[in-house]
Amino acid sequence: MSTYFNQKVVWITGASSGIGEALALELAKAGATLVLSARRVEELERVKQSTSLPAERVMVLPLDVTKFELAAEKAAEIITRFGRIDVMVHNAGVSQRSYVRDTSLDVYQRIMDVDFFSTVALTKAVLPYMISQQNGHFIVISSVAGKVGTPMRSGYNAAKHALHGFYDSLRAEVFDDNIRVTVVCPGYIKTNVSLNALDSQGDKYGQMDANQAKGMPADVCARKILHAAAQDQKEAFIGGLTEMAAVYLRRLWPSFLFKMVRKNTPQ
């Protein structure tokens, strides 16, 4: 993965499981200093132990990313401890398994808060430090769902689509400050994302979807994400042939794609 992440201070949200955990392990191997955030402290401590990093190179920073008012304070804590923030990985996320007709407005608001507004709040907290450093990198975990809408994921699709608009704007605005933006669209990755997805009333869906169960291992996905970022790819697609085909069909032959989406089962 080159030496791109060596000695960089990297803040990862959603570091307590799945893709975020895998990114932490890969970044530790790549020589990064890590800041691990999520809500479950004991899981963050477990990930910290698994990195085998010395205590001075890893910080557990518990955070519910929907508490937007804490974003600036948390960024300042990192600066106090490490003096800089080189890379911000916006990875925390929650998916959805419910039809529009059944889903309460509260659920849409929660999904937008976790998957979209939290990244805005944290970006605004981190950006002043990156501008003063004249260096930085935002790695944003969107999804194929940020390009292709499918049933039972309307709020999730909307939030992931929103990330592309926001970060395409930011990329252009901060180019002259030597700040990079890589937006990543994974396909089906083998994590607990469907178990943790919200149902129509905001409860956990609690089922492992077949597509996730047979999806790409999280460590493989993490290595591909970091490779794309190190190469300064602006947008990266990571996943199986089906998901990649869907992205291209959405652009080249949308009417066919819409028909396929309609005919396929939600999972």
Ligand code: NDP
């Ligand atoms: P997981 O459910 O395993 O991980 C989700 C992570 O987000 C957890 O670490 C969780 O930590 C954290 N999180 C959720 N809500 C909050 C919150 N309010 N505050 C702080 N952290 C929060 O799923 P994945 O690893 O798969 O998901 C990671 C990212 O990858 C998400 O953005 C997801 O949308 C995206 N993605 C996943 C795909 C897949 O197939 N798995 C495909 C495409 C994109 P905690 O509960 O401890 O707070």
